[in-house]
Structures are given as C-alpha cells and as structure tokens.
Amino acid sequence: MSSKNIKLIQTLRISSQILFLFLFYFLLIRTGKSNIEPSGYVDIFFYFDPLIFLLNIIATQAIQTLFLLSIIPLFLTLVFGRFFCGWVCPFGAINHFFSWIFKRSKKKNETINKNLLNLKYIILILIVIMAIMGTHIGGWLDPFSILFRSSTIAVNPAVNYSIEHSLKEGANDKSIVKKGLKPIYEFTKKNILKTEQKVYFQSILIGMIFLLIIFLNFFKRRFFCNYICPLGALYGLIAKFSFFNLKVNENKCKSCNLCSNNCTYNGSPFKDYMKSECLVCFNCLKDCPENSIEIKFAIPKKKNRTSIDLGRRKVVGSILSGIFISAFPRISNITKSKRHKFLRPPGSVSEKQFLQKCIRCGECMQVCPTNLIQPCFLESGIEGIWTPVLKPNIGYCEYECNRCTQICPTNAIEKLTIEEKKKFKIGTAVIDRNRCYTYVDGYNCGVCEEHCPVPDKAIRFREVEVWNFEGKLKKVKQIYVVTDLCIGCGICENVCPRSDHPAIYITAEEEQREFNY
Amino acid sequence: MKRRDFLKTSILVSSSIYFPSIINSKNVPKNSPVVKVHGDSPYKITKKAIKELGGMQKIISKQDIVMIKPNIAWNRTIEQAANTNPLVLKAIIEEVFNAGAKKIIIMDNTCHKPEETYKRSGIEEIAKKMGVQVRYADNNRLVEYDFKGERVKRWPVFKDFLEVDKFINVPVLKHHGSAELTIGMKNLFGIVGGRRGKLHRDLGMSIADIAHGFKTHLTIVDSFRILKRNGPVGGRISDVELKKTVIASTNIMETDVIAADVFGKKPEEIPFIKFAYEKKMGNIDISKINLKNFAA
Numbered sequence: 174m175s176s177k178n179i180k181l182i183q184t185l186r187i188s189s190q191i192l193f194l195f196l197f198y199f200l201l202i203r204t205g206k207s208n209i210e211p212s213g214y215v216d217i218f219f220y221f222d223p224l225i226f227l228l229n230i231i232a233t234q235a236i237q238t239l240f241l242l243s244i245i246p247l248f249l250t251l252v253f254g255r256f257f258c259g260w261v262c263p264f265g266a267i268n269h270f271f272s273w274i275f276k277r278s279k280k281k282n283e284t285i286n287k288n289l290l291n292l293k294y295i296i297l298i299l300i301v302i303m304a305i306m307g308t309h310i311g312g313w314l315d316p317f318s319i320l321f322r323s324s325t326i327a328v329n330p331a332v333n334y335s336i337e338h339s340l341k342e343g344a345n346d347k348s349i350v351k352k353g354l355k356p357i358y359e360f361t362k363k364n365i366l367k368t369e370q371k372v373y374f375q376s377i378l379i380g381m382i383f384l385l386i387i388f389l390n391f392f393k394r395r396f397f398c399n400y401i402c403p404l405g406a407l408y409g410l411i412a413k414f415s416f417f418n419l420k421v422n423e424n425k426c427k428s429c430n431l432c433s434n435n436c437t438y439n440g441s442p443f444k445d446y447m448k449s450e451c452l453v454c455f456n457c458l459k460d461c462p463e464n465s466i467e468i469k470f471a472i473p474k475k476k477n478r479t480s481i482d483l484g485r486r487k488v489v490g491s492i493l494s495g496i497f498i499s500a501f502p503r504i505s506n507i508t509k510s511k512r513h514k515f516l517r518p519p520g521s522v523s524e525k526q527f528l529q530k531c532i533r534c535g536e537c538m539q540v541c542p543t544n545l546i547q548p549c550f551l552e553s554g555i556e557g558i559w560t561p562v563l564k565p566n567i568g569y570c571e572y573e574c575n576r577c578t579q580i581c582p583t584n585a586i587e588k589l590t591i592e593e594k595k596k597f598k599i600g601t602a603v604i605d606r607n608r609c610y611t612y613v614d615g616y617n618c619g620v621c622e623e624h625c626p627v628p629d630k631a632i633r634f635r636e637v638e639v640w641n642f643e644g645k646l647k648k649v650k651q652i653y654v655v656t657d658l659c660i661g662c663g664i665c666e667n668v669c670p671r672s673d674h675p676a677i678y679i680t681a682e683e684e685q686r687e688f689n690y
Numbered sequence: 691m692k693r694r695d696f697l698k699t700s701i702l703v704s705s706s707i708y709f710p711s712i713i714n715s716k717n718v719p720k721n722s723p724v725v726k727v728h729g730d731s732p733y734k735i736t737k738k739a740i741k742e743l744g745g746m747q748k749i750i751s752k753q754d755i756v757m758i759k760p761n762i763a764w765n766r767t768i769e770q771a772a773n774t775n776p777l778v779l780k781a782i783i784e785e786v787f788n789a790g791a792k793k794i795i796i797m798d799n800t801c802h803k804p805e806e807t808y809k810r811s812g813i814e815e816i817a818k819k820m821g822v823q824v825r826y827a828d829n830n831r832l833v834e835y836d837f838k839g840e841r842v843k844r845w846p847v848f849k850d851f852l853e854v855d856k857f858i859n860v861p862v863l864k865h866h867g868s869a870e871l872t873i874g875m876k877n878l879f880g881i882v883g884g885r886r887g888k889l890h891r892d893l894g895m896s897i898a899d900i901a902h903g904f905k906t907h908l909t910i911v912d913s914f915r916i917l918k919r920n921g922p923v924g925g926r927i928s929d930v931e932l933k934k935t936v937i938a939s940t941n942i943m944e945t946d947v948i949a950a951d952v953f954g955k956k957p958e959e960i961p962f963i964k965f966a967y968e969k970k971m972g973n974i975d976i977s978k979i980n981l982k983n984f985a986a
Contacts, residue, residue: 622867627925650868
C-alpha cells in the first residue's frame with residue numbers, strides 16, 4: 174500500500190473517531206437542554222451496544238426491538254475486526270487521545286501482557302454469568318454507560334461550573350481580553366450550559382473514577398479498552414472469526430519490529446499478531462519504513478485463527494466465582510427488609526426487574542429538568558449503586574414532564590404519556606407534625622398547598638385552633654394530605670420553608686410500582 | 691426645652707418610629723383613578739385601559755429602561771390561567787415602546803423552572819418577537835434591599851428590578867390557598883429571592899410590607915381568565931372562569947381592591963389588602979375609589 178493511502182486511512186480513522194465523539198456529546202448535551210423535548214434518538218448509542226442487548230435478553234427474557242440494531246456492528250466486526258473500538262467508540266476515542274498525549278518512548282522489552290489482555294474476557298464471563306444468575310451489573314463497566322454517566326454526573330456539571338465562574342465574571346468585565354470572551358460565553362450559555370448548575374451527590378466519586386480510567390492510559394495504551402472493557406471482549410470474541418487480517422510481506426520486511434511501537438496492545442503484525450486484540454487503528458502501517466504490511470481479507474481458516482488463550486482453569490474459575498458473587502446481592506439484608514426509604518422515577522418497574530434492567534447510564538439524570546433524579550449510593554443495596562433515585566430535597570418532579578420515562582434505553586423506566594405520568598404514584602407525602610408550622614407554632618404557612626400541582630389539591634387546608642408557643646389558642650389553616658390524590662411529586666418537600674428537615678416529605682408509602690425482590 | 695415640649699416631641703418621635711408608614715408613604719399616589727375595562731379581546735381591553743389612564747407617556751419618559759413583571763411562575767398554558775395572558779403583555783409592550791422607552795425587560799422569579807414556564811406560558815415567544823429582553827432570575831444578582839416593613843425588613847431582591855427606571859406590575863388575578871387571592875401586591879413576590887417560603891408565616895403582612903416598600907409605577911391586572919379554585923397552580927380548565935376584564939391603576943392597592951371585587955370576594959376579608967389599608971396605601975372602600983368603567 175502506498176504511503177499516501179496509509180495517510181488517508183489514518184486521517185479517516187481519526188476523523189471518524191472525532192465525528193462519533195462529537196455526535197455522542199452533541200446528543201448528550203441535547204438530552205440535557207431542558208427546553209428540547211427528547212425525541213427518541215438521543216439514546217441511540219445504547220441501541221448499538223450488543224453487550225447491553227445480550228445482558229438485557231438474559232435479564233428480561235425479552236427482546237427490545239430497537240436493540241436489534243446492535244447486530245449491525247456485530248456483523249461488521251465479522252468483516253473488519255474490532256473496527257468499532259478503533260473507529261467508532263467515543264470512549265475509545267477519549268482513551269486513544271489521552272494515550273497519545275501520554276505517549277512516551279517505548280520501554281525495552283515491552284511485550285504483550287497476555288494475562289492482562291485476558292482480564293477483559295474474564296470480566297465478560299463474570300458479567301454474563303452474573304446476569305444469568307440474576308445480578309445485572311454490566312452497566313458499571315459498559316463503555317457507553319461509563320461515558321454517559323461520568324459526563325452527566327461529573328464532567329458536564331464541572332465544565333458548566335468552571336465556565337460560569339471564569340468566563341462569566343469576564344463577560345461583565347471591561348478589559349479587552351475578557352470582552353473577547355463574551356461571545357464565547359454567550360454561545361456556550363445558549364447552546365451548552367444549563368441555566369441552573371446541576372449538582373450530584375456522587376460527582377466526586379464518579380469523576381475520580383473517570384479520571385483514574387483516563388490516567389491508566391499513562392501506564393498502558395488504551396488501558397481500559399485492552400484490559401477491562403467487556404464490550405471490547407465481546408467484539409474480540411467475534412473478531413477472532415473475522416475476514417480482516419494484517420499480513421507482513423516477508424520479501425520487504427527487515428524485522429525491525431518498529432510496527433509494534435505504536436500498537437495499542439503492544440503487539441505487531443510481524444510477531445504474534447492477535448486479531449481479537451487489534452483495534453484496526455493502522456498505526457503499524459504508518460510506522461513500517463518498508464511499507465511491508467498489507468491488509469488482507471480472507472475467510473478465516475481454523476489453523477490460522479489466533480486463539481484467545483484463556484485456559485480451562487480461568488474459564489471454569491471465573492464461571493464459578495460469577496455464580497458465587499452473584500449470590501451476594503441476593504442474600505443481602507435488603508431483600509428481606511420490609512421497608513425501603515428510596516424513591517424511583519415515575520414509571521419504574523418493580524424493584525427486582527428495575528435492578529436487572531437499569532444499566533446505570535444516567536440518561537434519566539441528564540434529562541431531568543429539576544435535578545431531582547440522583548445517582549443512588551447504598552440506599553438500594555450494593556447492587557443498586559448508581560441506579561436513579563429521587564431526592565426531593567434537591568429537585569421536584571415536574572407535573573407537565575415525562576422526559577425520564579421517554580429516554581430510558583432499557584425500559585427500566587417504562588414509557589408513559591404525560592397524562593399517564595400525572596397519575597403515576599411515586600410515593601406519598603407525609604407530614605411531620607413536630608415540625609410543620611401549622612401544627613406546632615400556630616402559624617399560617619401553606620407553601621406546600623400552594624405548590625401542589627394536582628388540580629384537586631392533594632394538600633388541603635382545614636381551619637383548626639392550635640396552641641401556639643405563647644400558650645394561646647389560635648385559628649390556623651392547617652394542612653393535611655389526601656393520600657389517594659397525592660402522586661408523590663415532591664414539590665411540597667422541596668419548597669417547605671423548614672431549614673433543618675422538611676416538615677412534609679415523600680416516602681415510598683403506597684408507591685404504584687411493586688416492590689419485591 | 692420645657693417638659694411639655696419634651697413630652698410632645700418624644701411622643702411624636704416615638705409614634706413616628708412605631709408607625710413608619712406615616713413617613714414612608716412616598717410609594718402611594720393619592721386619588722389616582724382606577725380603570726376597569728371589559729371586552730372580548732385581552733389585547734384591546736388592555737390598550738383601552740392604558741388610554742383611559744391618560745396614556746403610557748404619562749408614566750414612561752423617553753429613553754426609560756422599563757421592567758415589566760408578569761406572573762410567569764408556573765409551568766401552565768394560557769388556558770389554565772395560572773400566568774399572565776401574553777396578549778395583555780403584548781398591548782403593554784407596544785404602548786411602552788410607543789411612549790419612547792429605550793429598553794424593556796421581562797423577568798420573574800418563578801416557582802417552576804424558568805426554562806419551562808417562560809416557554810409554556812407563551813410569554814417568552816411574544817416578548818422575544820417584540821424585541822424585549824427576557825431574563826431569568828439569577829441568584830448571583832441578588833442584593834439586600836430594605837423594605838422597612840414590620841415583618842419583612844432586609845430581604846434579597848434581584849438587582850434587575852432596582853436598576854430600571856420604571857416598574858410595571860402585570861399580575862394575573864387568581865385564587866390562592868394561603869393568601870386568599872393573588873393580585874398585584876402578591877405578584878411582587880417575584881422580585882424577591884432567598885427562602886421565600888419563610889415569608890409565608892404571616893403571609894398577608896409580608897405581602898403588604900413588600901408592596902409598601904417597593905415603588906410600582908403602574909399595575910395592570912389581567913383578569914381575562916381567572917382561576918376560581920385550586921390556585922395558584924391550578925391546571926384544570928373547569929376551574930377557570932372568563933371575566934374578560936382588565937384593571938389598571940398607578941395605585942397598587944386600589945387595583946387589588948377592585949380586582950378582589952371582580953373575583954367576588956370582599957376586599958376587607960383579604961388579609962394583605964387589610965394590612966395594606968392599615969399602612970395607608972389606599973382606600974379599601976370601593977365607593978371612595980375613583981373607579982371608571984369602560985367597555986372595549
């Protein structure tokens with residue numbers, strides 16, 4: 174292949190990576206701009222994710238039609254190898270970029286670390302076995318989930334904050350530099366920034382994990398993709414049978430082994446080429462001084478197949494430990510607990526199904542206009558980490574909004590129309606009679622009654638006489654809750670003027686979805 | 691100083707401290723007419739009301755920066771009548787621009803998220819089309835303001851409302867659970883920030899304090915559609931009644947008195963009107979108000 178063509182291919186690969194990265198972030202930001210209704214295609218990346226598809230089939234024993242799209246990259250993998258990782262995956266692009274930033278001269282004798290490379294297959298086996306046993310944790314490690322979650326919860330709010338607090342001060346300043354920044358600020362404000370800074374309880378944890386994954390690229394190129402990514406492992410298993418191959422023209426090759434210099438997995442087509450690890454980045458073609466590497470498409474014959482040498486012991490070991498580990502969430506005390514304190518978004522399926530369907534991607538958190546949906550920590554057990562829960566202290570469920578129900582890619586939150594959502598009971602408001610002003614102080618308050626969005630008012634007034642703190646009887650409009658009308662939207666808890674603990678708050682009492690493990 | 695003089699002055703001084711409203715009543719125009727217009731088009735009746743008040747140029751000077759403060763608090767549609775009717779606003783914006791104003795700003799501190807309420811109320815669209823600056827309430831722009839009230843003393847107010855030359859208050863008349871009604875004076879809750887929920891203890895007094903401590907140049911009450919029950923959010927069309935009326939005056943309290951009458955309630959029974967009357971902000975007796983009725 175001529176060096177001109179090689180350059181072209183390289184440019185194509187990089188532009189494709191940039192394109193998909195931009196597409197991902199364009200859709201992500203679009204998802205979060207609250208004045209745009211979600212239009213069905215913002216979650217499109219997840220539909221091209223065969224790992225999620227596989228786990229979803231195992232967990233729910235049903236096929237979601239849109240996920241059939243994920244068969245397309247699988248078929249293409251049969252032809253082109255792991256092109257998806259090298260050309261499409263936006264998280265791969267980020268890792269690729271940082272591997273390039275952290276690039277250093279190759280250490281001597283840096284060879285393929287087969288044990289590390291095999292790690293991702295073990296992780297894949299673990300995840301699949303655990304899904305079969307009923308514990309669905311693929312979302313923690315799926316690259317799209319990681320990227321979407323980290324962006325929603327940590328990266329975007331952090332960028333939002335820094336721009337607001339650096340550029341905005343500048344936008345009001347009169348110096349020429351800062352005046353120049355004004356249009357940039359106004360553009361970002363209009364298209365990217367949120368009107369209101371979003372806050373998440375776990376920003377720091379998720380942000381640090383994201384940073385860690387990026388800094389791991391310092392030690393090995395594309396660390397996450399090569400050694401951890403279960404989706405990459407799945408593609409690797411299929412790439413084994415792909416038509417794509419790199420061949421060294423032995424007449425030209427001078428055995429310099431320069432081709433392994435920039436290889437993502439430290440291999441080379443010259444020596445131990447591994448089809449299932451090759452990310453089709455074509456760095457080796459560029460590095461070869463003799464142009465001796467050729468792309469060949471051929472039907473893979475059995476003897477030519479590079480085997481993924483996992484070893485029987487590792488496979489059996491990971492299967493057995495998968496079975497063992499998946500039992501732990503099932504025997505955690507939460508499964509027998511008679512009560513629970515967390516709230517799930519409107520339209521959520523029953524708790525057991527929810528944990529199996531939810532891929533912890535955080536799209537519902539991104540789309541929620543009021544910041545109500547937050548990543549869960551330990552409230553719903555270890556298994557439920559980063560699943561969505563509602564925190565009415567931070568936001569409230571907007572009565573005229575059903576965005577989270579529209580966006581969920583795996584239907585853990587089922588699709589509801591606005592009319593259906595208005596009737597969906599998330600929980601019930603409970604009055605703390607030791608705190609409410611209308612009960613203890615003999616004051617009129619009624620902020621919760623004012624905000625209650627149910628047309629009939631689920632919070633109502635009754636005129637009673639209350640002993641106030643001066644020991645006098647006083648006529649007060651006291652609030653009470655009509656449990657049957659309350660939908661648990663949480664605006665009452667959100668606006669309650671008590672500073673310590675809300676005098677009215679939402680509990681999971683009477684929630685519409687079933688709660689059974 | 692003689693003992694008698696000393697006693698006289700000390701009584702005067704102490705009473706003037708006790709009744710700050712006696713000295714601090716610059717915000718209250720006396721004997722100003724209240725105009726009530728009835729008609730089928732919210733746009734036309736508003737135009738008529740402004741004309742009968744003597745025209746907008748009586749209030750707005752050339753090159754003024756004008757703040758129009760409608761009620762955009764809730765994520766509800768025009769038919770649900772929880773926000774100010776955009777057609778009423780359209781007429782006001784036109785008149786203000788015709789009077790020679792340099793710039794008009796529309797802003798409200800909303801209860802639901804502003805991105806939603808500005809859009810669904812239809813106000814953002816009509817305002818932007820007419821070249822009005824639409825602002826969201828930004829908590830970074832809060833400054834302490836002294837209302838000199840009994841209940842509300844220093845309280846954070848959005849700078850935007852203090853930096854303008856003229857302030858036009860355009861509330862919508864509707865039912866309100868804890869305040870009985872929300873009209874002009876209650877609409878001024880949209881200029882304050884902070885923990886507004888805290889103001890709901892003694893809500894009537896807080897409303898009167900804020901209305902008394904802040905200068906309103908013109909109040910135009912949209913009572914074209916009014917929410918009779920389950921306010922201030924509402925949401926059910928059957929709770930909405932067509933009154934097809936607009937009430938306008940430079941005196942905020944007297945506008946509220948007439949609006950309460952339009953709603954069908956006795957003004958004396960509305961706590962905040964009662965408190966405003968005690969602060970001498972206007973007449974509570976409808977027969978004493980300089981009321982003019984028109985049809986358009």
